[in-house]
Amino acid sequence: MSAVFVWIETFNGxxxxxxxxxxxxxxxxxxxxxxxxxxxxxxxxxxxxAAEAGQYGANQALVCEDATLHGFRLEPYAALLxxxxxxxxxxxxxxxxxxxxxxxxxxxxxxxxxxxxxEVISLEVGGDGAISVVRPVYAGKILSEAVxxxxxxxxxxxxxxxxxxxxxxxxxxxxxxxxxxxxxxxIATKIEGFEQEVGAVNLTDAAIIVSGGxxxxxxxxEPPPGVADPAVWKAQDAFQHVLQPLADVLGAAVGxxxxxxxxxxxxxxxxxxxxxxxxxxxxxxxxxxxGAIQHQAGMRTSKVIVAINKDPEAPIFKLARYGLxxxxxxxxxxxxxxxxxxxxx
Amino acid sequence: xxxxVFTRSTPxTAAKVEVGGDGKVTWGDAATVVNPxxxxxxxxxxxxxxxxxxxxxxxxxxxxxxxxxxxHSLAMGLDEAIRIWDEALADADSLAYAAAAAAAVxxxxxxxxxxxxxxxxxxxxxxxxxxxxxxxxxxxxxxVSKIAAVDYAAGTIKVERLLEQGRQIVTSRLPAVISVxxxxxxxxxxxxxxxxxxxxxxxxxxxxxxxxxxxxxPKTRVVKYMNLPAREGQVEMIEGTPEEQAKKxxxxxxxxxxx
Ligand SMILES: Cc1cc2nc3c(=O)[nH]c(=O)nc-3n(C[C@H](O)[C@H](O)[C@H](O)COP(=O)(O)OP(=O)(O)OC[C@H]3O[C@@H](n4cnc5c(N)ncnc54)[C@H](O)[C@@H]3O)c2cc1C
Ligand SMILES: Nc1ncnc2c1ncn2[C@@H]1O[C@H](COP(=O)(O)O)[C@@H](O)[C@H]1O
Numbered sequence: 001m002s003a004v005f006v007w008i009e010t011f012n013g014x015x016x017x018x019x020x021x022x023x024x025x026x027x028x029x030x031x032x033x034x035x036x037x038x039x040x041x042x043x044x045x046x047x048x049x050a051a052e053a054g055q056y057g058a059n060q061a062l063v064c065e066d067a068t069l070h071g072f073r074l075e076p077y078a079a080l081l082x083x084x085x086x087x088x089x090x091x092x093x094x095x096x097x098x099x100x101x102x103x104x105x106x107x108x109x110x111x112x113x114x115x116x117x118x119e120v121i122s123l124e125v126g127g128d129g130a131i132s133v134v135r136p137v138y139a140g141k142i143l144s145e146a147v148x149x150x151x152x153x154x155x156x157x158x159x160x161x162x163x164x165x166x167x168x169x170x171x172x173x174x175x176x177x178x179x180x181x182x183x184x185x186x187i188a189t190k191i192e193g194f195e196q197e198v199g200a201v202n203l204t205d206a207a208i209i210v211s212g213g214x215x216x217x218x219x220x221x222e223p224p225p226g227v228a229d230p231a232v233w234k235a236q237d238a239f240q241h242v243l244q245p246l247a248d249v250l251g252a253a254v255g256x257x258x259x260x261x262x263x264x265x266x267x268x269x270x271x272x273x274x275x276x277x278x279x280x281x282x283x284x285x286x287x288x289x290x291g292a293i294q295h296q297a298g299m300r301t302s303k304v305i306v307a308i309n310k311d312p313e314a315p316i317f318k319l320a321r322y323g324l325x326x327x328x329x330x331x332x333x334x335x336x337x338x339x340x341x342x343x344x345x
Numbered sequence: 346x347x348x349x350v351f352t353r354s355t356p357x358t359a360a361k362v363e364v365g366g367d368g369k370v371t372w373g374d375a376a377t378v379v380n381p382x383x384x385x386x387x388x389x390x391x392x393x394x395x396x397x398x399x400x401x402x403x404x405x406x407x408x409x410x411x412x413x414x415x416x417h418s419l420a421m422g423l424d425e426a427i428r429i430w431d432e433a434l435a436d437a438d439s440l441a442y443a444a445a446a447a448a449a450v451x452x453x454x455x456x457x458x459x460x461x462x463x464x465x466x467x468x469x470x471x472x473x474x475x476x477x478x479x480x481x482x483x484x485x486x487x488x489v490s491k492i493a494a495v496d497y498a499a500g501t502i503k504v505e506r507l508l509e510q511g512r513q514i515v516t517s518r519l520p521a522v523i524s525v526x527x528x529x530x531x532x533x534x535x536x537x538x539x540x541x542x543x544x545x546x547x548x549x550x551x552x553x554x555x556x557x558x559x560x561x562x563p564k565t566r567v568v569k570y571m572n573l574p575a576r577e578g579q580v581e582m583i584e585g586t587p588e589e590q591a592k593k594x595x596x597x598x599x600x601x602x603x604x
Contacts, residue, residue, distance in 0.1 A: 011510060074485050075484075097471075100508075103474075103475045103485065103487050106476055106479075107485065109440070109476070110472075110476035110479035111479055113440060113561070113564070114564065115438070115440075115564035115565045116439070116565070118471050119469055119471075135469075137469060138362040138370065138467050138468075139358065139466060140573075141361070141363075141573070142363065142364055142571065143571045143573060145569050145570075145571065146565055146568060147566055147568055148564060148565045149564055188484050188518035189484060189515050190517070191513060191515050192503070192514040193514040194511060194512070194514070195512045196510055197510060202509055250604070268526075268528050275381055275382065282603045283604070293358070293359050294358050297358075304601055317580050318580070319576065320580045321578065321580060322597060323581070323583065324582075324594065325582065325584075326590065327587075331587045331591065334587040335594065335595070338592055338594075342595050343604065
């Protein structure tokens with residue numbers, strides 16, 4: 001029987017947390033269509049993750065633990081997904097639109113000539129089973145309502161747009177082992193090495209983000225004699241010793257404006273905005289960020305935005321729920337101290 | 346060696362974009378620019394073609410507006426530009442565009458590398474890269490932050506990819522489609538001579554008939570565009586000494602249950 005397929009993305013043998021949101025979105029559709037919800041779990045640790053998927057509401061799990069699927073590679077993953085779609089004709093293939101999911105879904109949608117809608121923030125299943133979705137376009141400046149068609153519709157939902165189901169420890173999925181579609185010899189791409197970013201909190205998963213902008217270079221601390229670029233030193237020191245402690249007490253990820261990234265204050269992986277990451281945390285604290293439209297593009301859907309800026313006219317205050325005018329080098333440490341006290345840390 | 350790069354025009358990223366009374370998307374008289382992600386792809390195509398003593402071609406699919414991006418590309422130093430357009434593509438989706446792109450690559454001589462940007466900043470489809478690769482049956486390498494080595498004779502490529510959890514080094518086979526990240530290079534500005542040359546260039550337009558394909562029926566359709574709901578409530582300014590501001594803010598955040 002045709003089902004709703006949800007790809008559960010794993011990293012080092014564990015499900016990435018937002019994957020469960022995809023099962024939440026998948027459950028809405030499966031119930032409306034009256035079809036089972038099937039989790040697809042490939043690679044290292046797939047069996048254990050599939051059992052977990054059962055607790056999050058999957059009726060079935062299609063599992064392939066083959067060594068060719070350890071570590072994501074598009075070729076073997078797409079070939080397997082395409083084969084499962086072709087053989088089993090699901091009504092919907094859904095995933096949380098991470099980098100890997102978006103390429104996997106796009107590739108398999110191309111292979112099977114199926115529709116794909118990405119960045120879905122809400123969806124509705126019509127009486128006829130047609131699914132219409134809302135997705136932000138033009139860097140979130142407007143919304144578009146779109147529909148897909150065809151026997152199988154592919155959907156990538158935006159992280160943190162759908163709720164993960166509450167797990168039920170007693171719930172079980174029927175586990176079905178499936179063989180891989182490609183043998184190692186048929187796969188051109190070989191992973192030669194991987195350097196994990198140390199201490200990085202994934203911005204797109206984060207419930208709280210603390211971001212710094214160009215103002216980080218206005219750190220009043222004096223650089224040690226002989227540093228090549230005092231502004232870079234000051235800004236890096238401020239990210240490390242002013243912003244990071246605030247992030248630590250909140251369990252938050254650290255973001256940045258492009259101005260801070262381009263000036264070499266912090267790596268590109270932290271950039272939020274139109275040419276960086278799109279985030280929608282529960283709380284976004286912008287410190288010394290003016291709020292240019294390209295920055296807003298990446299964070300405007302945050303639930304609560306706090307702006308700390310010495311310029312009362314900064315555009316960020318138009319978007320913020322709470323505005324604090326003043327020097328971030330005084331306010332941020334005060335805020336960190338207050339939170340430590342109040343959160344009992 | 347022949348490298349093909351795809352690009353398109355987008356409204357300036359600072360433009361105020363709205364849905365007009367007629368339901369159409371407008372950005373007033375704001376200029377269009379080359380899709381910002383594609384600047385890195387264009388730069389990389391120039392560099393790769395030069396390194397290998399090969400040729401570079403830039404392609405845009407779309408109506409007249411996208412000729413702007415091609416002129417910018419030529420001014421940067423791409424060798425040739427082609428625009429693909431056909432009224433039959435008016436309602437087309439990414440699958441149809443990818444089919445047209447693949448057909449154009451097959452029509453060109455000796456292409457072994459295709460470079461694209463990460464995504465279109467306006468529509469954010471994030472599909473064309475992968476779909477072009479799959480329609481051609483070529484290797485897809487996304488989020489490339491560095492081309493470490495490429496050997497056209499042996500047909501191999503080694504790249505560094507920037508993933509959510511870190512940097513990955515992979516080797517693969519040519520021909521390949523790669524999409525590039527901001528870290529890969531510093532895009533050059535068009536030179537004065539380049540701009541003059543580009544302004545005189547006549548850019549050929551290929552129709553679907555020229556490509557020998559017909560447009561597949563679109564699988565996705567936009568029903569309507571909507572302006573954003575107004576953000577409820579105005580900003581509450583929190584005043585006082587830094588300590589007072591901190592205390593009041595924490596009170597509010599605890600009340601809102603975001604902590
Ligand atoms: C194609 C394109 C794409 C872009 N993509 C992005 C993107 O993805 N992300 C992005 O962020 N930008 C992007 N930009 C850049 C964007 O236009 C802005 O230039 C950038 O966001 C500005 O960064 P900023 O707010 O840190 O710096 P500024 O605009 O310089 O603002 C610094 C702010 O800090 C305040 N300040 C200074 N000192 C202090 C202090 N001690 N305490 C408190 N406040 C202080 C100032 O009042 C000011 O408001 C893009 C631009 C273009 C053209
Ligand atoms: N109409 C188009 N013409 C040429 N290139 C395109 C077109 N649409 C997308 N691209 C390329 O494909 C990449 C991914 O775009 P998208 O799938 O629209 O997010 C962009 O960065 C461009 O390089």
